[in-house]
Amino acid sequence: MSRTAAWADTRTTLRWKRSGSLISYGLLTLGLGLMVFPFLWMISTSFKTLDEIYSLSLIPSRVTWDNYAAIFQGTPFPRWMLNSLYVAVIATVSVCVFDSITGYILAKFTFWGKQVIFVLILSTLMVPTEMLIIPWYLVSSSFNGMDTYWGILFPGLISGFGIFLMKQFMESLPLELLDAARMDGMGEWGIFLRIAVPLVRPAFATLCILTFLGSWNSFIWPLIITQSEEMFTIPVGMAFFSSEAKDSSNWVQIMTGATLSVLPLIVLFLCFQKQIIRGIATTGLK
Amino acid sequence: MRSTGVIPSRPKRRLWFGSGIGRLNYRHKQRLFIYGGLLIPLIYFVVIRILPILYSFNVSFREWGMLSPDKPFVGFDNYATLLSDPLFLKSLVNTGIYVVVGVPAQLIAGLIVALLLQQVVKLRGLFRTAYFIPYVTSVVAVSWIFRWLLMKNGIVNALFIELGLGPQSFLYSPSQAIFWIIAVMVWQNIGFQMLIFLAGLQNIPKLYYEAAAIDGATGWQRFVHITIPLLNPVMLLSVVMASIGFLQSFTQVLNMTGGGPLDSTISVVLHIYNLAFKSFDMGLASAATVILFVIILMLTLVQLKVLGSRFQQE
Numbered sequence: 001m002s003r004t005a006a007w008a009d010t011r012t013t014l015r016w017k018r019s020g021s022l023i024s025y026g027l028l029t030l031g032l033g034l035m036v037f038p039f040l041w042m043i044s045t046s047f048k049t050l051d052e053i054y055s056l057s058l059i060p061s062r063v064t065w066d067n068y069a070a071i072f073q074g075t076p077f078p079r080w081m082l083n084s085l086y087v088a089v090i091a092t093v094s095v096c097v098f099d100s101i102t103g104y105i106l107a108k109f110t111f112w113g114k115q116v117i118f119v120l121i122l123s124t125l126m127v128p129t130e131m132l133i134i135p136w137y138l139v140s141s142s143f144n145g146m147d148t149y150w151g152i153l154f155p156g157l158i159s160g161f162g163i164f165l166m167k168q169f170m171e172s173l174p175l176e177l178l179d180a181a182r183m184d185g186m187g188e189w190g191i192f193l194r195i196a197v198p199l200v201r202p203a204f205a206t207l208c209i210l211t212f213l214g215s216w217n218s219f220i221w222p223l224i225i226t227q228s229e230e231m232f233t234i235p236v237g238m239a240f241f242s243s244e245a246k247d248s249s250n251w252v253q254i255m256t257g258a259t260l261s262v263l264p265l266i267v268l269f270l271c272f273q274k275q276i277i278r279g280i281a282t283t284g285l286k
Numbered sequence: 287m288r289s290t291g292v293i294p295s296r297p298k299r300r301l302w303f304g305s306g307i308g309r310l311n312y313r314h315k316q317r318l319f320i321y322g323g324l325l326i327p328l329i330y331f332v333v334i335r336i337l338p339i340l341y342s343f344n345v346s347f348r349e350w351g352m353l354s355p356d357k358p359f360v361g362f363d364n365y366a367t368l369l370s371d372p373l374f375l376k377s378l379v380n381t382g383i384y385v386v387v388g389v390p391a392q393l394i395a396g397l398i399v400a401l402l403l404q405q406v407v408k409l410r411g412l413f414r415t416a417y418f419i420p421y422v423t424s425v426v427a428v429s430w431i432f433r434w435l436l437m438k439n440g441i442v443n444a445l446f447i448e449l450g451l452g453p454q455s456f457l458y459s460p461s462q463a464i465f466w467i468i469a470v471m472v473w474q475n476i477g478f479q480m481l482i483f484l485a486g487l488q489n490i491p492k493l494y495y496e497a498a499a500i501d502g503a504t505g506w507q508r509f510v511h512i513t514i515p516l517l518n519p520v521m522l523l524s525v526v527m528a529s530i531g532f533l534q535s536f537t538q539v540l541n542m543t544g545g546g547p548l549d550s551t552i553s554v555v556l557h558i559y560n561l562a563f564k565s566f567d568m569g570l571a572s573a574a575t576v577i578l579f580v581i582i583l584m585l586t587l588v589q590l591k592v593l594g595s596r597f598q599q600e
Binding site for chain 2: 020021024025027028031032034035036038039041042045054056098099101102104105109111117120121124126127128129130131132133134135136137138139154155157158160163182187188189192213216217219220224234235236238239242243251254255257258261262265266268269270273276277280281
């Protein structure tokens with residue numbers, strides 16, 4: 001190919017690329033609207049007065065905080081948020097502790113029964129939760145676990161997915177480093193806590209966030225195990241509250257509640273984007 | 287300390303209580319760490335994950351009312367009852383629709399967004415964030431937001447009327463409701479799918495595209511012959527995961543339609559939920575979970591086999 005022809009070729013490619021990316025930008029922006037609009041509409045509704053909720057304008061003519069005041073004073077919403085927070089924090093800590101130990105052991109040691117244990121843990125991921133829920137319910141109801149925090153918590157204290165994630169990250173630790181520490185007389189727990197754990201800090205961030213989100217959003221099990229309003233978590237409370245308030249005048253309240261249950265997650269996600277995205281990309285590829 | 291396992295010939299010392307762990311040799315200490323560390327997780331997995339599965343099978347073979355004291359063994363009666371129950375069959379058919387429509391829709395949407403994102407350089411982070419946000423938010427809240435958007439006098443209908451499509455009944459229409467629920471599910475999962483595909487796309491060596499371009503392959507040819515085959519392993523994972531997700535449709539269904547109108551959206555899991563926690567027939571409900579389990583297992587195995595072998599050929 002002559003030099004000029006090559007040059008022309010690059011130029012058409014460039015031009016093609018530019019128009020192509022213009023179309024891409026257009027389509028992506030359109031999609032972005034589709035992704036964000038429902039949330040904007042939700043937030044906008046939560047600031048509207050009752051007589052304005054059917055108006056089709058995104059910006060309320062009079063912004064009111066009354067709906068938030070009403071939800072904080074007249075409903076157990078704050079309690080539900082605290083419940084969710086409490087449960088999510090305990091689940092997150094427990095999952096991080098146990099999944100990291102298990103993942104580390106499975107990644108860095110060879111021992112009798114290792115393969116069996118790993119397969120056993122992974123295979124539980126294939127079992128639909130519904131199959132476990134009925135036995136959990138039957139057992140909880142005979143052990144007074146209904147309507148308690150322990151009842152809500154016990155199914156989520158250790159996660160098979162988390163063990164898998166941790167194992168993937170721990171596998172990259174160089175064995176030489178661990179052996180060097182052993183030579184220096186460091187105990188196994190010391191090696192784990194002082195060498196392995198600090199080195200896979202990104203994995204911890206990912207696991208923490210994903211567990212927290214999962215726990216905050218989990219619905220079917222808390223729906224079944226909680227019975228009194230004070231014990232509801234946010235999704236259960238939200239569902240209960242919304243189906244109670246079926247007459248349309250309460251749409252402002254429902255959207256205010258939805259905003260309260262969604263905004264903390266969005267803020268959390270925006271703060272920890274990198275870790276979440278990396279975590280999902282890592283697990284997605286392996 | 288000099289007691290590392292590297293020095294093999296260490297005189298055996300007598301162990302007694304209290305003289306303890308410090309005196310165990312390196313290999314023993316390691317073994318203790320391994321099995322000690324695994325003890326709690328293993329007990330947990332056996333008690334909370336494995337035994338309940340077995341228990342579930344057991345319950346499914348019994349007539350299990352919550353109030354009656356004895357739970358007689360009835361063999362396959364529960365299964366027979368379910369398979370002759372029109373509502374259960376309806377829920378099976380609906381679940382089939384959720385999977386057959388939802389999975390490809392989600393994959394295609396995710397792939398399109400991922401490919402578009404690859405084309406752009408500026409604002410990529412912003413787009414990725416915006417597409418991903420629905421995935422991290424609460425399914426219950428999202429269900430109610432869409433209920434609000436899709437109301438008879440809601441904003442979507444206003445838009446439909448504006449576009450000349452006429453007012454729709456959306457979630458109140460037995461022929462449309464299920465597809466709107468699927469649309470919401472797809473909407474919420476696009477971000478996840480996009481991320482998986484983006485990660486997959488980044489793993490395809492640029493070299494292949496350059497080589498194909500030199501050979502004069504068009505954009506479409508490059509897409510069909512390079513992108514798709516090399517995305518296959520990622521695609522396999524996505525198909526399996528999305529299928530399992532759609533097979534377990536519940537939260538959106540319960541919150542958006544409650545299974546109606548005229549049972550047109552009821553899913554297997556919603557049916558299980560109603561059997562177990564509305565009519566408290568745990569035997570029937572367990573049998574239904576076993577059926578669901580078998581379906582998920584079979585589908586996953588078939589997908590792994592079919593899609594997996596296709597990948598290996600290419």
